[in-house]
Amino acid sequence: MGSATPPSSWRLRLGTARAAFSRRVSSALSGDSIQEETWESLEHALLSADVGVDATHQLLGDLRAAASQSRVSDPSQLASLLTMAIASQLASDDGELDRSGSPAVWMFVGVNGSGKTTTIGKLAHAETAAGRKVVLAAGDTFRAAASEQLSVWAGRTGAGIVRGQPGGDPASVVYDAIEHARAQAADLVLIDTAGRLHSDRNLMSELAKIQRVAGKASGRLSEVLLVLDAAIGQNSFAQARDFGKYVDLTGAVLTKLDGSAKGGVVLSVRSVLNLPVKLLGLGEGLGDLVLFDADAFARGILD
Ligand SMILES: Nc1nc2c(ncn2[C@@H]2O[C@H](COP(=O)(O)OP(=O)(O)OP(=O)(O)O)[C@@H](O)[C@H]2O)c(=O)[nH]1
Numbered sequence: 001m002g003s004a005t006p007p008s009s010w011r012l013r014l015g016t017a018r019a020a021f022s023r024r025v026s027s028a029l030s031g032d033s034i035q036e037e038t039w040e041s042l043e044h045a046l047l048s049a050d051v052g053v054d055a056t057h058q059l060l061g062d063l064r065a066a067a068s069q070s071r072v073s074d075p076s077q078l079a080s081l082l083t084m085a086i087a088s089q090l091a092s093d094d095g096e097l098d099r100s101g102s103p104a105v106w107m108f109v110g111v112n113g114s115g116k117t118t119t120i121g122k123l124a125h126a127e128t129a130a131g132r133k134v135v136l137a138a139g140d141t142f143r144a145a146a147s148e149q150l151s152v153w154a155g156r157t158g159a160g161i162v163r164g165q166p167g168g169d170p171a172s173v174v175y176d177a178i179e180h181a182r183a184q185a186a187d188l189v190l191i192d193t194a195g196r197l198h199s200d201r202n203l204m205s206e207l208a209k210i211q212r213v214a215g216k217a218s219g220r221l222s223e224v225l226l227v228l229d230a231a232i233g234q235n236s237f238a239q240a241r242d243f244g245k246y247v248d249l250t251g252a253v254l255t256k257l258d259g260s261a262k263g264g265v266v267l268s269v270r271s272v273l274n275l276p277v278k279l280l281g282l283g284e285g286l287g288d289l290v291l292f293d294a295d296a297f298a299r300g301i302l303d
Pocket residue numbers: 110111112113114115116117118119140146193194195196227255256257258259280281282283284288
């Protein structure tokens with residue numbers, strides 16, 4: 001997973017996101033000279049790729065400055081400057097997941113179907129392959145098939161799993177899973193939670209309780225990751241803000257980027273939600289999760 005993935009592979013795996021983004025940008029930059037219209041078309045291209053108003057204006061500001069400094073006159077030359085501007089705007093998102101704690105505990109939250117369980121499965125694969133001992137906590141006791149789905153991932157990846165009773169208290173499953181992981185000297189606990197609507201106050205309070213209980217168990221709750229479906233784009237952000245009112249989010253995971261025409265949403269997560277993007281989901285397979293890398297992303301989506 002992550003930095004070992006070459007940029008050419010990102011290019012392929014960004015799929016629809018890359019195709020839509022680069023097509024919009026190259027059509028905006030197809031003229032003979034840089035006119036005011038060039039900037040307008042580029043602004044339109046970025047907004048329609050869901051880059052978001054603030055991030056678009058910041059990018060265009062950086063790009064105008066870079067273009068005048070390097071005396072660029074041909075619109076096609078703006079593309080490589082744009083790649084650099086995107087990479088530098090996202091550079092602060094580069095980073096590792098926080099592994100401190102024995103075990104380190106990472107919790108995944110988000111609306112129904114955003115990709116939480118699949119992300120956990122892929123991550124379990126990458127972590128066990130790297131020689132770490134992983135325990136999955138089946139904190140989705142709400143949906144009947146949920147812990148079955150997680151068990152399948154545990155079986156595929158060699159991770160351990162702790163499950164509770166259907167309809168049981170998810171916080172106590174999570175507590176047991178962390179204590180079990182501690183007793184087994186596991187390195188990492190991945191907590192799956194039920195999908196929930198941000199407007200359901202009871203379910204959102206339950207999430208706060210899971211976080212509280214996970215924080216009291218042995219080990220350290222070092223990541224609380226909001227899983228967002230990139231295909232929905234910025235429309236999912238209203239929900240995201242509400243999750244942040246109940247739990248202390250440390251970052252975002254953007255899934256389904258492989259099938260999204262709104263790849264620009266990666267840029268608006270930072271500017272609108274003030275969360276670093278930590279992981280990207282680029283498909284449904286075991287290997288389709290990458291650690292966020294600003295440079296690889298910028299080149300992959302545009303070059
Ligand atoms: N193409 C693609 N599909 C994905 C990706 N991540 C998840 N999916 C698919 O999205 C669907 C929902 O994924 P889940 O992992 O079950 O989502 P969830 O958030 O756990 O759903 P609930 O538990 O019901 O809230 C599944 O069909 C996944 O295979 C991705 O990065 N790319």
